[in-house]
Amino acid sequence: MTTPLPVHRLLRFALALTVGAGLLLIGGTTPSRAQNIVLMVNGEPITDFDIEQRGRLDELVSHKKPSRQEIINELIDDKVKIKEGKKYGVDPGPSDVEGSYSGMASRMRITPDQLTKSLEMKGIRPETLKSRMRSEMVWTSLVRGRYKERLQVGEKDVADKVQAENGEKLQVEGTEYKMQPIVLVVPRGSADATLEARKKEAELYRSRVGSCDEANSLFRSTPNAAIRDSVTKTTADLPEPLRKVLDDTPVGHLTPPEVTKQGIEMVVLCSRKPTMIDTPKKREIREKMYVEKFEKTSKSYLAEIRKAAMIEYR
Structure with missing residues (x-):
């Protein structure tokens, strides 16, 4: 289960770590390892170390030193959110949390390892941030689902x-695009020659496809290829560079191939028509x-x- 994570507060955290084009790694003090239990929340402990770590993270995000009670209240909130989530079957696994952690690093234009090193240099364990992320994932899903x-x-x-x-x-003229994404799979670690061969294959398909029906027939029977369900987007939903690509692509044809983590990706444009958008x-x-x-x-x-x-x- 993957739940979108609201980052209105965590974005400030990203900015606090990012300086210029790179990441500023400034040495920090090593966190103490005090494990004295300060309070229990529904049978789960909150320790001095938990409070210290959350305080460091909060100060990094807000540039203000929170009071000890403010930190304790945040940690209590996290515990009750997680428990409430389990009550309704909302329980993100490690892969979900790691995905959000990697996503934050990507938005900062760094790797997850660089994010971890930066946190550690400031005396913050990455688990402190991941724990915060997990509670927000749970809570966002709960509130949106129940209400x-x-x-x-x-x-x-x-x-x-x-x-x-x-x-x-309230509305202005825009364009509605109906399209289907296509992937020519290239396994990770493949040789450059394999990637180049799939690029040439993609260009060959571009010359052959003239409609969405043709694309569906072709790619549903092509080994190591996939055509996904159609999606409809308007001008307001798409960034300007992608809109230009779609506007320059004849209806029924494929967009130029793009190299991604999955392999070679294209989009077959099924329709393009005027519409009114907000x-x-x-x-x-x-x-x-x-x-x-x-x-x-x-x-x-x-x-x-x-x-x-x-x-x-x-």
Whole structure:
């Protein structure tokens, strides 16, 4: 199970570690290994070392030194979130957490090992960050899953808000693209000659495919190749470079091949047609309203389960 991780706070953490084009590795003190149990939360301990580690991470993220009680409250929240998640079958495995950790490193344009080294040089174990990530993954999934209807943002509410703020148009002309991704698999560690051979193969397929039906027929019977389900995106969903590629590709044909971790990837463009899309301002307001609903619901839910938690100070 992989759950998208909200990074509104952790992005500041990324910025704190990234300087210029590279990563600034500044020496830090070695964390103490005190393991005195400070309190128990639903039968699970929180130690002096846990508090020290979370404090270091919080200070790195916010550039402010949190109070000891603020840190303890955060760790209590993590424990009750994890327990609540297990109650509803939301329990990310190690591979899910590692995936989020690697994703953060990728957004910082560094490797997971570089992220780990940077944390360690600042006296923070990578497990401290991973634990924080895990609780946020659980919590995001729980709130979105249990309160899906409550979090919905009505179109009329969004429209009224846009009109009240500046009276901008709600929609503008755009383009809708229907497409199917295609992968020519190249196993990791393959020789350069193998990759080049698959590139030439991709170009040959580009000259042969003239419709989505042809692409489906061809790639569903091609060894070490896959054609995925069709997806529909609009101008608002795609970055400008990809929009240009799709606009330059004739309908029914394949986009130029691109080398990825999976191998050689292309997209067959099934249709391209004009449509109306939301304005940037409307999308911004909808997202803001959703975040407000999410935070209000999250706060209420957390307060509820904390009341039921067994918290025992030592």
